[in-house]
Amino acid sequence: MCLIAFAWQAHPRWRLLLAGNRDEFHARPSAALARWNDSVVIGGRDLEAGGTWLGVTDAGRCCVVTNVRDPRDPQLGASRGLLATDYLAGAADATAHAQALQADAAGYRPFNLLTFDEAAAFYLGNRPVPKAQAVMAGVYGLSNADFNTPWPKTRALMGHVEHWLAAHGEGDDFAPLFAALADEHRAPDQQLPDTGVGLERERWLSSAFIRGELYGTRASTVVALGHDGRGVIVERRFGPNGREEGETAMSFGEG
Template sequence: MCLIAFAWQAHPRWRLVLAGNRDEFHARPSAGLARWSGLPIIAGRDLEAGGTWLGVTDAGRCCVVTNVRDPRDPQHGASRGLLATDYLVGADDATAHAQALLATAAGYRPFNLLTFDAQSAFYLGNRPEPRAQAVTPGVHGLSNADFNTPWPKTRALLAQLETWLAAGHDEDFAPLFAALADERQAPDAELPDTGVGLERERQLSSAFIRGGHYGTRACTVVAIGRDDGGVIVERRFGPEGRFLGESRLAIGARAATD
């Protein structure tokens, strides 16, 4: 993932509401949102490294990972996508998982990781050094920098999520998908300097990136209730933002009735 906003314990029905975009090279092979055969994972799948960028389980667990934008970093180590699958299939709750991962986090490529279970949520990262932080109730954002770094597109998505919450929405996710589809670029004065050059900073500053070789490949909304039931919705896109389809899957108790 490259852009995430989420509300943790801030909605009367959903303990977690998360909206995010996955930006990636279009040539990288991946499979759309589905239930994985033989594993308790509901997610899209990176067919190159085998992991995922965002996944959930019927037990109400959720995990999402982003990279860290730093062209000076050599990108050595294990695939960060495996962090998400390891958490989703693991026995540890979010708290125990965070404590254990600190010992091995340095061995992965640069990552930001969010983990959620029925009681707790954590942010974990490994740049410049491994660290873990419990997530407090409220609305938070994450992109390819540190947790809650106020990049323009992160602030914009956070504002839209807060508006959605204030309007009392429940299962009307259209406003969140509209926010994820925003192609407006930030003014130059507001752009971060991550070492990729001004033109690239401009291209990466919009929530939705339209490109022939690299761009937004998935927009996803997750909603998980306090009974562990919920829904995950994924919209997929090809080169130049061509719409490829939408998948909607029930989570937990809802999966047995849908």
């Protein structure tokens, strides 16, 4: 994933409400949202490295991973996507997992990781050093920088999530969230971060939805996990230049 906003323990029906976009090279092979036949994971699948960028389980877990945008970083180490599948299929709860991962986090490519279970949520990262932070109730955002770094598109998506929480009460109409994920508005130059990729690329990457021939938004996903243990995950997929390639919606949970 490259853009995420989520609400944790901030809604009367949904324990977790998460909306995010996965940006990736279109040539990188991946499978659509599905129940994996060799794992408890429900999610899309990276067919190159075998992991996932976002997944859930019937046991009420959710995990999502982003990279860290820094062209100076050599990107060495184990695949980030394996972090998500290891957590989702593992026995450790979110708290124990966070404590254990800090010892091994440096061995992975640059990552940000969000983990959720029935009782706790954590942000974990490994740049510039391994770190773990418990997430309290509220609305948060994450992109290709540290947790809650106020990039314009991250702040904007957080605002849309906050508006959805206020406007939809007990509802499950996710259309406004998908509309926010489809926003192609670019931030003014004075608000752009400087991550070392140059001004033109910073402009292009500043929108929630990135349209491109070789690289761009591959999937938009909404996850809603209820206090009763039941949930829904919806994925919309896109090809080169934003071409629509289908939608999958799945219910899950053991409520």
